[in-house]
Amino acid sequence: MNRVEVRNLEVTYGNRTVLALDRVVFERGGFYGIVGPSGAGKSTLLRVINLLEKPVSGQLHLFGEEVDLSTLSYAKGMPLQRQMGFVAQKPSMFQASVYDNVALGLRYRKRNRVQIQALVQEALDLVELSHLSDQRAHTLSGGEAQRVALARTLVCEPSLLLLDEPTASLDPYNISIFERVIQTIHRQKHTTILMITHNLPQARRLAQTCLFVNNGRIVERADTEAFFHHPHCTELADFISGRMIC
Numbered sequence: 001m002n003r004v005e006v007r008n009l010e011v012t013y014g015n016r017t018v019l020a021l022d023r024v025v026f027e028r029g030g031f032y033g034i035v036g037p038s039g040a041g042k043s044t045l046l047r048v049i050n051l052l053e054k055p056v057s058g059q060l061h062l063f064g065e066e067v068d069l070s071t072l073s074y075a076k077g078m079p080l081q082r083q084m085g086f087v088a089q090k091p092s093m094f095q096a097s098v099y100d101n102v103a104l105g106l107r108y109r110k111r112n113r114v115q116i117q118a119l120v121q122e123a124l125d126l127v128e129l130s131h132l133s134d135q136r137a138h139t140l141s142g143g144e145a146q147r148v149a150l151a152r153t154l155v156c157e158p159s160l161l162l163l164d165e166p167t168a169s170l171d172p173y174n175i176s177i178f179e180r181v182i183q184t185i186h187r188q189k190h191t192t193i194l195m196i197t198h199n200l201p202q203a204r205r206l207a208q209t210c211l212f213v214n215n216g217r218i219v220e221r222a223d224t225e226a227f228f229h230h231p232h233c234t235e236l237a238d239f240i241s242g243r244m245i246c
C-alpha cells in the first residue's frame with residue numbers, strides 16, 4: 001500500500017463547514033494519533049477516508065489510486081473500502097456466534113471453509129477470546145464485544161486500520177489487550193493505523209506521529225514526543241494541559 005493523501009477537502013453540513021483541509025499525508029506503515037476537542041472534525045476525517053462521507057470537494061490518494069471523493073461511485077469505492085478496517089467506539093454485533101461474527105468478512109471475500117477456520121482461530125487467539133467462539137455475540141460484555149469487533153476487522157488483513165475512539169468505553173484490562181493487539185499488528189504487518197483518541201496518554205504510548213484537529217483544521221502535526229513536550233501553538237498547549245475551553 002502507498003501513502004494515504006487527502007487534498008482540497010471540504011465537508012459541509014447545511015451551510016456549516018466542519019472540515020477544511022488543504023493537504024494531509026499519512027505515510028505507509030505509520031501509526032498516527034488524532035486528537036482534538038469534541039466536534040473538531042476528527043470522526044468526519046476518518047469517515048471521509050473510509051469512503052462513508054461524500055464531501056463537497058476533495059481528492060484522496062488511496063492504495064495507489066486517485067479518487068475524486070465528490071463523484072466517487074459505489075462500484076469504485078467498494079474494492080478500496082475492502083482494504084480498510086474500521087473500529088468505532090461502540091461495537092455492533094450480529095445476532096450470531098462470536099465465530100460467525102469474525103468469519104463474516106472472509107465469507108464475503110469467498111475464502112474457503114478451511115481458510116476461514118484457521119484465520120478466525122488465529123484472530124480470536126490474538127484478542128484472547130478463543131474460549132468464547134461459540135457464544136452468542138450479543139451476550140458478550142462490552143469489552144469482549146470490542147475485542148471481537150477488532151478480531152472481525154483484523155481477520156481481513158486491512159492495509160489501513162481506522163480506529164475511532166476504540167477504547168473509550170473499556171476498562172483498563174480490555175484497553176491493555178486492545179493496545180497490545182494493535183501494536184502487534186502494526187509491528188508485524190506494517191499496517192497503517194489512524195487512531196482518534198481522547199486518551200492523551202494512550203496517544204503518547206502508541207502513536208509515532210500525532211495530529212491536533214481543531215475547528216475543522218489540522219492545526220499541528222509532529223512526532224509524538226515533540227507534540228506533547230514542545231507544542232508550537234497555544235491551542236495545543238492549552239488542550240494538552242486541560243486549559244482549553246471547548
Ligand SMILES: Nc1ncnc2c1ncn2[C@@H]1O[C@H](COP(=O)(O)OP(=O)(O)OP(=O)(O)O)[C@@H](O)[C@H]1O
Nearest residue numbers: 013014018036037038039040041042043044045213
Ligand atoms: N450528519 C451530520 N449532520 C450535521 N452535522 C454533523 C453531522 N455529522 C457531524 N456533524 C457535525 O460536524 C462536526 C464535526 O463532527 P465530528 O463527529 O467529526 O467531530 P469529532 O471531532 O469526531 O468529535 P468527538 O470527539 O465528540 O467525537 C460536529 O460539530 C458535528 O455536530
